[in-house]
Structure formats: C-alpha cells, structure tokens
Amino acid sequence: MAFILSGAASKLEKLNTGRTREWLANKQMGTTQTALLENYFDKGGYVPPHYHDTEELLVCLEGNGRIIIKDEQFDFPAGSTAIIPAMTVHEVQNAGDGVMRMLGFFPDAEPKTIWINE
Numbered sequence: 001m002a003f004i005l006s007g008a009a010s011k012l013e014k015l016n017t018g019r020t021r022e023w024l025a026n027k028q029m030g031t032t033q034t035a036l037l038e039n040y041f042d043k044g045g046y047v048p049p050h051y052h053d054t055e056e057l058l059v060c061l062e063g064n065g066r067i068i069i070k071d072e073q074f075d076f077p078a079g080s081t082a083i084i085p086a087m088t089v090h091e092v093q094n095a096g097d098g099v100m101r102m103l104g105f106f107p108d109a110e111p112k113t114i115w116i117n118e
Helices: none
Strands: 012-014 019-025 035-041 046-052 056-062 064-069 072-077 081-084 090-094 100-106 113-115
Touching: 035 090, 056 064, 056 072, 064 081, 064 100
Parallel strands: none
Antiparallel strands: 012 019, 019 035, 035 100, 046 090, 046 113, 056 081, 056 100, 064 072, 064 090
C-alpha cells in the first residue's frame, strides 16, 4: 500500500549540538525497509562521531558542510552526496556561516546509531 505523509506526521527535534532533525519517513511512520531524515545545522552545528550497522547516504541540500571519517576531512558542499559504508565511524559539521540542510537515507526502517563518546 502506498501513501503520502504530510509534514504534520513528523516533528522537529532540536538537539544540543546545534542541529535540528526531522524524520520524514521511518518505521514509526509506516516504512518497512527504508528511513529518511532531514537535518538542519545552525552555524557551528554538528553530529558527533557515530556509526550505523547499515550504509547511509547523505545529501547536502543547502550550505557548506564537512564530513570526517577516520580523522580525514572531506568538503561537503550543497549538491554533494556522501556514501558512508556500514560500521564506518563518521561525523558531520556545518563548515559555513549560514544554515546547512542535509538528508540522510538508510536502507533500514529503524536505523540504529551507535555513539562513540557515550
């Protein structure tokens, strides 16, 4: 069965790292094999080091970011897509002066995040 989710189906979660996240689709919203997340980063906002047990695709929609994988930094400007293999420790930072918007796609309806420093 196919269906359309309205913006009212999700909620914005303001995190203490200068990031606001919004799940656009996941298991709680009815998916069975995929999840989609949108992140809004304030200036200096970030996602701390973590990994997932599935591959992750990141798409920078707006702004200028940086992705750090194993102490190596990669520019992540608007229009870029990053492929993060499963079990790869990574972090994301807003490297610009304005807001950065990013989508995160997972091939799992309920992706698990393992935080490194928790």
